[in-house]
Amino acid sequence: xxxxxxxxxxxxxxxxxxxxxxxxxxxxxxxxxxxxxxxxxxxxxxxxxxxxxxxxxxxxxxxxxxxxxxxxxxxxxxxxxxxxx
Amino acid sequence: xxxxxxxxxxxxxxxxxxxxxxxxxxxxxxxxxxxxxxxxxxxxxxxxxxxxxxxxxxxxxxxxxxxxxxxxxxxxxxxxxxxxxxxxxxxxxxxxxxxxxxxxxx
Numbered sequence: 001x002x003x004x005x006x007x008x009x010x011x012x013x014x015x016x017x018x019x020x021x022x023x024x025x026x027x028x029x030x031x032x033x034x035x036x037x038x039x040x041x042x043x044x045x046x047x048x049x050x051x052x053x054x055x056x057x058x059x060x061x062x063x064x065x066x067x068x069x070x071x072x073x074x075x076x077x078x079x080x081x082x083x084x085x
Numbered sequence: 086x087x088x089x090x091x092x093x094x095x096x097x098x099x100x101x102x103x104x105x106x107x108x109x110x111x112x113x114x115x116x117x118x119x120x121x122x123x124x125x126x127x128x129x130x131x132x133x134x135x136x137x138x139x140x141x142x143x144x145x146x147x148x149x150x151x152x153x154x155x156x157x158x159x160x161x162x163x164x165x166x167x168x169x170x171x172x173x174x175x176x177x178x179x180x181x182x183x184x185x186x187x188x189x190x191x
Contacts (some may be wrong), residue, residue: 061155
């Protein structure tokens with residue numbers, strides 16, 4: 001079974017220096033919510049940003065171990081704006 | 086697997102409807118909260134062509150390969166892949182979803 005720490009670790013490793021927060025939405029270890037703020041997202045579309053987060057989780061998504069991941073991604077500038085709004 | 090036949094079918098389907106969603110379940114009985122949420126956001130903006138990947142199992146993996154996107158639902162607007170439920174929600178919150186569907190996006 002996955003836990004938020006395992007998911008967070010993979011995202012953090014794939015996107016060094018990013019700020020990652022992962023929550024288990026249902027307590028069943030397969031529905032998670034993640035917020036990721038990364039410099040890597042700068043100038044990228046939402047599709048590209050989400051793909052960067054999905055990439056290190058591919059095998060879990062394929063096996064169904066990770067059934068769902070609600071995702072919010074921000075570049076540092078986008079996050080600053082979001083926090084103030 | 087994404088066969089040539091399936092690719093052609095997806096190309097055609099996405100081209101011939103302004104809004105297409107590949108989802109789990111159908112409009113009456115969505116089988117996944119994310120699919121239901123995305124569909125609900127799209128419906129006020131006009132006709133949505135909803136395809137149930139649970140009813141057509143060969144599509145379930147093919148569509149992921151087609152878009153290089155690992156999850157379902159997947160939304161296509163005016164022939165373009167837009168993303169999954171989170172992106173649709175984000176676009177709706179920013180007021181960009183309606184523009185995208187109407188073809189007014191910058």
